[in-house]
Amino acid sequence: MAKAIKTRCAGTWTESKRLSFIRSALRRAFTRYPSNYIARNKARRSYEGTNKNQKWEYLCTHCNKWYIAKNTQLDHTVPAGSITCDEDIGGFVSRLFCEPNDLSLLCKPCHQIKTNQERENRKHENIPTVKNTKRTRAKRNLSK
Secondary structure, X not given: OOOOOOOEOOOOEOHHHHHHHHHHHHHHHHOOOHHHHHHXXXXXXXXXXXXXXXXXXXXOOOOOOEEOHHHEEEEEOOOOOOOOOOOHHHHHHHHXXXXXXXXXXXXXXXXXXXXXXXXXXXXXXXXXXXOOOHHHHHHHHHHO
């Protein structure tokens, strides 16, 4: 397999690494986005366990059980998706930074199950995906 050409960041990064960096930075920024806090606050109540240091617990919208914060994750109703080219960034940002009612709080096991199901569904979709690369754009222009 040929090695990827490092064309970005003064020849030190591949295009894939640059897009991965952008995706990671956007996901980190989402953790401070107000919708994140609003969605979490809607699903919380005062902790009812024996740990006096624990203040809140959160309701999983899938299994309807209560969990402490570190055992929960926010899930996008519409998956944010991935970034495979620069043109994908706008859609990714609009899906990632959504309204609070487009987020649901899930426990980690339920979130993993939902994520695995979404991945499996994407594998079995019959919709052909065409990457928006220079080569495919050139082929589309030639066929016109």
